Amino acid sequence: MVSGVKAWSNTGGLDIVDYKLAGDTPLTIDLSKTGAQNTGFGTATFRNIEGLAGGHSADIFVDNAADNQFEGRGGNDNLILTGGGRDTLLYKLLAASDATGGNGSDDVYAFEVGAFAAWPNADRIDVRELLVGFTPANEASYLKVSVVNGRDTVISVDRDGADGGFDFAPLLTLRGVQTDLATLLANQQLVMV
Numbered sequence: 001m002v003s004g005v006k007a008w009s010n011t012g013g014l015d016i017v018d019y020k021l022a023g024d025t026p027l028t029i030d031l032s033k034t035g036a037q038n039t040g041f042g043t044a045t046f047r048n049i050e051g052l053a054g055g056h057s058a059d060i061f062v063d064n065a066a067d068n069q070f071e072g073r074g075g076n077d078n079l080i081l082t083g084g085g086r087d088t089l090l091y092k093l094l095a096a097s098d099a100t101g102g103n104g105s106d107d108v109y110a111f112e113v114g115a116f117a118a119w120p121n122a123d124r125i126d127v128r129e130l131l132v133g134f135t136p137a138n139e140a141s142y143l144k145v146s147v148v149n150g151r152d153t154v155i156s157v158d159r160d161g162a163d164g165g166f167d168f169a170p171l172l173t174l175r176g177v178q179t180d181l182a183t184l185l186a187n188q189q190l191v192m193v
Contacts, residue, residue: 031061
């Protein structure tokens with residue numbers, strides 16, 4: 001995508017606008033708004049768009065009522081899921097030598113805990129591309145889920161589990177949510193394979 005004035009509209013399937021070329025420019029995009037908005041990387045209009053992929057800076061993404069997919073990429077992003085729908089937070093491997101795979105540490109607001117297949121607003125986190133040598137039944141060697149100050153849940157990743165190349169590093173914080181690893185796994189809200 002290039003900077004400037006753009007209009008994005010599509011129907012059917014999962015439609016994603018990729019801001020990889022924004023580089024270090026921080027983005028602010030609200031998919032619930034159908035009019036023109038200043039993204040920080042030009043002005044754009046989003047209609048029937050379900051997904052966003054950011055650049056390398058601290059972005060702010062707000063969902064709409066659809067099933068959205070957000071890939072914040074580098075930087076410490078703010079991902080706001082107040083619109084409902086089954087949203088997916090996607091973490092890909094951007095830097096193999098980095099403890100979070102180059103993804104920074106994101107803040108997530110309004111994450112819904114619930115059985116992903118049954119609850120229409122349950123959200124999920126896809127970390128499968130970050131994990132080296134992962135096999136089911138050793139999830140706790142790769143992910144640590146901790147409630148902090150009785151308010152928020154921090155999800156930390158150890159990309160190679162017990163192999164020792166990496167240590168646990170905070171990948172994202174679920175603001176205003178208290179949960180644990182067993183609950184997220186039982187709900188199928190963590191995609192690890």
